[in-house]
Amino acid sequence: MTFMADEPDLQAAAAQFDRSTVTEAETAADDERKQVLSQFPLDGWAAMPLSRYALGRPAPPADGPTYCRLIEFGTPNLGSIKGGSAAKHIMYHHNSGEWRLAAPLRGMEPQEAWQELRGQFVRAFEAVSAGDFDAVDDLEVLRFGPTLVTKSLATYFPEHFLPIYAAEHLRRFITLLGGSPQTDAPAWRSNRRLLELVRSRPEFDGWSGQEVMRFLYLRFDPRPRQNTIWKIAPGERGRLWEECRDGAVIRVGWDELGDLGQYQSDTELKQALDARWPRSSGGSLTLARRLLAFRDLEPGDRIVANRGTDEVLATGTVNGSYRFEPDHVEYRHVVPVTWDVSHARKLSEPQHGWRSTFAKVDAALFAQISAGLTAPGTRTAQPHTGDPVPLPEDIESVLTALDRKGQVILYGPRERVRPGLRSAPPSPSSAGRMP
Structure with missing residues (x-):
């Protein structure tokens, strides 16, 4: 801007x-x-x-x-x-x-x-x-x-x-x-x-x-818009979903690494991963980068909570910054999230990249998930009756482009719009955060 x-x-x-x-x-x-x-x-x-x-x-x-x-x-x-x-x-x-x-x-x-x-x-x-x-x-x-x-x-x-x-x-x-x-x-x-x-x-x-x-x-706001939307699994087969939903957070494991804030680079974090869980160098480097991306999520960033490869539990909006909870029993890496369970649904086909804890979500898929409203307490998309539900402008534009062209290319930063003024803006830090 x-x-x-x-x-x-x-x-x-x-x-x-x-x-x-x-x-x-x-x-x-x-x-x-x-x-x-x-x-x-x-x-x-x-x-x-x-x-x-x-x-x-x-x-x-x-x-x-x-x-x-x-x-x-x-x-x-x-x-x-x-x-x-x-x-x-x-x-x-x-x-x-x-x-x-x-x-x-x-x-x-x-x-x-x-x-x-x-x-x-x-x-x-x-x-x-x-x-x-x-x-x-x-x-x-x-x-x-x-x-x-x-x-x-x-x-x-x-x-x-x-x-x-x-x-x-x-x-x-x-x-x-x-x-x-x-x-x-x-x-x-x-x-x-x-x-x-x-x-x-x-x-x-x-x-x-x-x-x-x-x-x-x-x-x-001087920060560029974060384009990446992350899929993050709340435990194996979503077993921590209720805890994450009720606590308004998303949690991930690898607790033995300690506070992710102590790692200054993906290389340093990769070394810590390799020391505790030896694996292929490429795989640990990818995991290190995704853990740091999790650590650096900003308020306003969007995520999807999933169970398996074909079930969306909710979409979420990050509303705070990463913290490490050393006294929690497990899954001590935490990011605060406002969850929207109305988007819970079964996908029409499995997303094979969703087998790991972290995966990037294509913006067009996220737009479709966000548009698929469901009845409370259900896990499958329901037909909608009554007055149309207005969609966010950015999601509406993606869906319109998909209908017209069958594909859409998304690129470049966009300004972050933060609803409301009662929650503090993300902090201007060395990592560019405000509350």
């Missing part, structure tokens, strides 16, 4: 934005911020132990989640940074038992690395408290975790930063508001620049950071 918005377009969009729809999310964000300040007060950072900071510790601290876990998974309304690699935390404990450190810390023992990292966080907080924002740029280690650092600064100093953290998104929004972004600027500097532009524009007079963030993502 285009980001050089005309002045009248931006002004009109801002004027039409219903700020009252953000009230609920603002209250939730304020509660999350109070939780961070209570568990990790600024004056406690200088003495914070590594066990209270890092992701991936063998046993979670008895006094609550670590700082990194709370910031990534426990504060979505502050602007989520969920998903993607755990490398954004600068140092973390890998499932292999090793500590993974950002480049400036490599070669150090974990406690030595933590003292350096903690010291730079403390200096950043002190600099911002004193209004010396330029001093943060000189803290080299923090540059290796820009989304975590920017969210931390926005959490402790919301008057100085917006709840937007992905560097690319910040640059796009700066351009949108008539500024000139610096491509090499750290995310926190771009965040400050965007805030200056927001404050200079009369249409945003009196707006909170939450209102600005949600408006920008609703009307000018």
Whole structure:
């Protein structure tokens, strides 16, 4: 989509934005911020132990989640940074038992690395408290975790930063508001620049950071539309379907891999798969890529839950980000989903590619599945009587093309349209997420 918005377009969009729809999310964000300040007060950072900071510790601290876990998974309304690699935390404990450190810390023992990292966080907080924002740029280690650092600064100093953290998104929004972004600027500097532009524009007079963030993502979302639709089986022969349906999630196995966020590439995940389940190299690489695709699903992405090769249990819309549930009995890799069981049906012919847990779904097939309404509690398509049921515009266009030409070619990104404003937009993180 285009980001050089005309002045009248931006002004009109801002004027039409219903700020009252953000009230609920603002209250939730304020509660999350109070939780961070209570568990990790600024004056406690200088003495914070590594066990209270890092992701991936063998046993979670008895006094609550670590700082990194709370910031990534426990504060979505502050602007989520969920998903993607755990490398954004600068140092973390890998499932292999090793500590993974950002480049400036490599070669150090974990406690030595933590003292350096903690010291730079403390200096950043002190600099911002004193209004010396330029001093943060000189803290080299923090540059290796820009989304975590920017969210931390926005959490402790919301008057100085917006709840937007992905560097690319910040640059796009700066351009949108008539500024000139610096491509090499750290995310926190771009965040400050965007805030200056927001404050200079009369249409945003009196707006909170939450209102600005949600408006920008609703009307000018910088992320390309994810085209892939995934079929994901809820256990063998769909045996976990009721649990997934009732819990509004989709679950997959391979629990021994641990949190998928710790893997920085498909190659690294393939190595972990091969170590636990030796198989052909091509097969494990394909599985690694599909597990990472599962991890990186975004709110608004569409999936199909199946049983076998010819039964659709439901279609779903992702409404949150991946999480790992180490205390769950099995199938600990989880993505939140809003399910639509009205699309449950038997297909006219088996889909042989559906024998595995993950498979890509052709957009034309998905359109046909989505159009095949069924009576409640049934598993086969039922004839529809009464007034026509309107279909989503994108599905209607695919079906029309199929009727006219017998085939349809789908390509290219499209803008993601997110219904409603009461659920937070996906988080701008290194992986480009918001709640």
